[in-house]
Amino acid sequence: MASGDDDNSYWNATAAPTRFPQLAGEVHVDVAIIGGGIVGITTARLLKDMGKTVAVVEARRVGREVTGKSTAKMTSQHAIIYQTLERKFGEDRARLYAEAQEAAIREMSRLAAAHGVSADIEEMPAFCYTRDEKHVAEIEKEVEVARRLGLPATLVRGDIGLPYEVLAAVRFDGQAQFHPTRYVAGLAETLPGNGSHVFENSRAVDWEPTRVVTDTGTVTAGVVVMATHLPLGQVGGYYAMAYPKAEPVIVAPIRHVPPGMYINAEQPSHSIRAHRAPDGTTYAIAAGQSFKPGHTDEERQNFADLEHWLENFDAGPAAYRWVNEDYTPMDSAPFIGWSSSAKDGYLVATGFDAWGISNGTAAAMILADLATGKDGHAWLDIFDATRVKPMAGGGEFVKENLSVAAHLVGGYLASKPKSFEALAPGQAAVMKIDGDNVAAFKDETGTVHAVSAVCTHMGCLVGWNETDRTWDCPCHGSRFELSGRVIHGPATRPLGSKITG
Known part of the structure; x- marks a missing residue:
């Protein structure tokens, strides 16, 4: 396997390659966006729909980094999260998080339909379950809180379609799964023209609130969005407030196909969903317990654990395996919005805690509004990137x-x-x-x-x-x-x- 080869991802290997040009010379647009993942491309598409010109500056290839290495669940069911958010932020703000995730799911389906993007979107229930008696009360509490927040949650005991017994589960209906690389690349294809651009192989090496510089060109704009997983350099100090974690991901053919998307409440964590390939093979897309990036012993252990767990599904040899990364925010909610309370900095989005599909789309909806001068987005009450919550x-x-x-x-x-x-x-x-x-x-x-x-x-x-x-x-x-x-x-x-x- 070549170092840094993004085609070790099943999603990237099963998507057509993108062919956007490298940035050259001087480009002027309304909004410059650093990063061509789900946040950057969705923000660009929404801004273009609002009549703005945009330039996406992607360091490598569109949709093939963190987004193209995800498990690709379109869901507001984020394991055990809502009771945590309610405890830390209060019921009203926890409800805003819930509303944002549900709105993001609908927005993804709308964008795919509106722009003719084929991304294998398939409605699928999402479950968080436990096999440990110590976590049953936690599952029951999550259902109670989620329902109060307006989410499509029900408590299930017994069979949920897995090849082993569970004690309790929270089920969310109206969720979906999709092909992330095809989705992002498909949206990106709709952007160039009428003053808008997508540039690949164009790494930002310098930046200002109205300018992005690469080794081969410059984009000047009224606003700069950093849709870069973690803001570049030391912008906003988010490197001290959102902590990196790595997850093992294995894609393997399975005979026992689960009829939903699943994650357990206890540790070690195991997440699974299925995808049917064009040749008819059904693959498990499975993620395991997270570990600190660069800690090889933990990486080996967690891959071995995940491979053993997949035996429950009568899995064949792993066809693909990779490590994906995300950031855990210090107080459990992503940081989205202006990097500075004076609004003279950058628009940012980070700290999705491995739930970057719905959070990333919700972030794009917020960022597009802020980039066009709209203030007071309701969801910022929980996501505000300038919030300070040291006690949380x-x-x-x-x-x-x-x-x-x-x-x-x-x-x-x-x-x-x-x-x-x-x-x-x-x-x-x-x-x-x-x-x-x-x-x-x-x-x-x-x-x-x-x-x-x-x-x-x-x-x-x-x-x-x-x-x-x-x-x-x-x-x-x-x-x-x-x-x-x-x-x-x-x-x-x-x-x-x-x-x-």
Whole structure:
């Protein structure tokens, strides 16, 4: 598997390639959008529908990064979330979160129909269940809160279509699943023309509130939207308020096809949905327990656990496997809106906590309104990107930033080899070479690929992603190819090359 190859994702491998040009020269539009995932492309489509000109600037290829590596559930059922939101934000704000998710599901279906996008949208119930008596009361509470917030929730006991018994489940009706790469790419195809643009292979290397600069061109605009998973650089300080997590994903053929979308309430977490391929094969799209990016031992353990769990569905060998990343917000709600309370910064959206399909679409609906000068969007009462709630997430803030401190001072030199010669083929390590922290991988031919192990975002030490063969930053989630090239930020500069040969 090539380092950073996005076609290890089932969704990307089963979608036609996009062919948008690279940014060149000077472009002027109403709104510039950095990032071509579900947030950026949906925001652009909504703005164009409002009569605005837009330019999407995507560092790699549209729809093929985080969105194209998701499990692709269109659902407001986000495991056990609503009782948490009600406790932290109150009933009225928790209801706004619920309304936003349901509205996002409807908006996705509307956009696909309105623009002729074929994305395998299929209505499907969503379940959060437990097999542990200790979580039954939690499921019952989630149903009670969700119903009070106006969500289509019911309590189910017994059979929910899984190949094993469950004690209780919350079921949401009116949900759906889809093909994420085809959806985003299909919407993107509708954007160019009449003063609007989509640019690929165009990484932002500099930015201002009215300007985006790449190595080959510049976009000037009235507003800049950072639809980049985590805002680039240190914009808004979200790297200290949203913490990266990685999830193992396996796609494998299955004989026992579940009639819904599922996730359990206890740990280890297991999520599953199915997709029927054009050749008639039905695949499980399954995700497992999250882990810290770049922590190889946890990665191996969680992939092994997920593979074992899939045996319940009479699964065949894994056809695809990859690691996806997202960010957990410190107080359980995403950060969406202006990065500065003075509204002289950037429009941002981050911290979707692995529920980026509905949250990403809801974010686009908010951002499009804000970019056109509309203030006071009701959903901002819970999503406001400038909110400060230290009491809601203070303990987690301290814990996560102590972890960051350890990586900054080199406390994560856990790999055993101490020299390039000691590396076995197929092995990677972070080591000290002539006083420098070096990230090295020896491929199957014996060639060593070595780069600086110091993340260019804020100086943490990167860790090895064995599945995707990338270097991932445990502190703030930046990912790098073997060559050191950035896959996604907040970093925008590559890791320095040390040696190849």
